[in-house]
Amino acid sequence: MPFKSITLLFCFVQGYGIAQMSDFEHINFTKANNIAQLHQGQKLDNLPLLAYQLTYKLPTEVEKFRAIYFWVCQNIKGDNAQQNKVARAQETYKGNESGYLEWNTNYKSIAFKTLRKSNKTMCTGYAYLIRELCHLSNIECKIVNGYGRTVEANIGSLDVVNHSWNAVKLNNKWYLCDASWSSGYIDAYGTFISTYNDGYFLTEPAFFSKTHFPKDTTWLLTKTMSAEDFIQAPLLYGEAYKYDIQPKSPKKMNLIINKGDTIAFSFVSPNHFSGTISMVRFIGEKEKEYPINDLKYSNGSISFTYTFNHKGSFDTHIKVNTDLIASYTIKVRRKKAQQIHETEGL
Template sequence: MKFFLKHIFFLLLFSGFISGQDSITILKNMDYRLADSLAVHFPKKKYKSITEITGPLTDPLKTPHEKFRAIFKWITENIEYNKSGAALKDADKIVRKNKAVCQGFSNLLKEMCNSVHIDCDTISGYTKTEVRDINKKLKKTDHAWNAVKLYGHWYLVDVTWATSKFNIVSKKFEKNFDEHYYITDPKKFILDHFPKDKQWQFLPKPITAKQFTRMPLYYADYFHFGIEDLSVKKGKFKHKRKKPLTFTCTAISKIDNASILLNYDRYSIDMKLKTTKNPNEYTFDYTFAKKGDYDLTLYYNGLCVAEFLIKVK
């Protein structure tokens, strides 16, 4: 019965009856235990070319999405984000050196996928990683990621950001697999990835560069909480002193407490969460006592989720 249902799903997906958000949700929640296990336990040794890896890694797997997952996971397990690998762009050289930066990561994913007949393209574009990027004019592209074609549909992934997380204390990238950047909803992906070519947004109505730069700076835990509809949409704005500023959102994960940090102060300010009729909705108010320019960082459950620049008049 399980095999029959699986066969029906792939038939519907390939025929176009399942698409958009439904197909993203289904593919993200597939059973990847075998693919992940093969990637994690794949022999650790020196390889001269990607073909020495992709065949043995994916041959035991029957479906395209499992083969893609195994390749994606293998890269996150074996390639280190290291600026000393910035010059490495060729896929075979990257597997020999085991290091790269974003362009190398995306090239490697593309070539490994193509070698097992999975369509995968690299995408160049812009990201926001610091609060000073808010309202900053986009000039030279600063990042690269991928789109993969599975069952006739294109999906967005970022193998670089799925591999490592920047530790602000040690100032180093540390291995930390992030599931969010594997087959990501385009509506969420656009919050921190803006492609140079708008066709890669995969949105019904593509946004402009100005709209992208005006948004807040979103951190990884914003997505991990499953936050939707944060009421403060602009990253930089003016606000009146003594007028409450309201933060409201819905979230999949339970939020027990909220706090804010102002102008990199050492101490955060705890906020009182208000209850609403919707159990998944969270809201609180903050009132500025003094005029001035503020950098406001929003925390939920002690985790940084978003940052704003506010001029209080």
């Protein structure tokens, strides 16, 4: 379950294909969503009945899965107490992955009991419930364990395995999804904020791997991401998936340039994108916008440039409308150089 707090940013310092939802452009999910909402608040004491009620009126595998996924995201809350307990264990077992995995295995029974009793859990509980409801609906589904990249984890190096999500087989093809991150987030005060993000539902694998790196790399479902690429890439937030905006260049979060250098930023976007792009940094709690240049929207891409004329280190954030989607740390050295940095090397 991701945390969301602007004040935490960087104190710790998601060609591209079309998202896999495009495989189901001919499917209208309204009926599946309505069925899930019809059973709002249902308890988990009878999973076979719940699975049947969510799926029996739906004709296709993907609609059945949509109803299951949407119901879980709308009815299960993130548990901050469990999250904190797991975070303490991850810190205790840092550098001892086998020790942490043993602790986690023993803790799962407690977590699943809490899930069934109070409809509250953490990421593994979401993945477990999705798998169980799929199994009861004759849909093949796996739990995938690995590394979730956030402002607090897997920045610069891989920590212990800290996240779980699902792979689901629909029409003989595997897809990826994350009900935990779709359901909402825990804010700086430890309160779960329920806000559905459809961007983690059947996400295109190369994009999904920007924030999810599986321990078993078979579940990348793509060969375009290495562990080194994963920990060095720009930091993405949930809103990048909400808007389906994928960073193309620069390729790394931490950049070192010379005073006077210009960086070219580019992103892959939906053809219908109509949001407002900006680049900002925070000075204390105040936000300062950079005067970006050459902003272009064309053929599913967004690009702009900015020239860094002052020496120093800058935590730089890309926004769509009022939402942060990506962050970079840019160190500007004194020496001047006249060049534009394209994709290669950045």
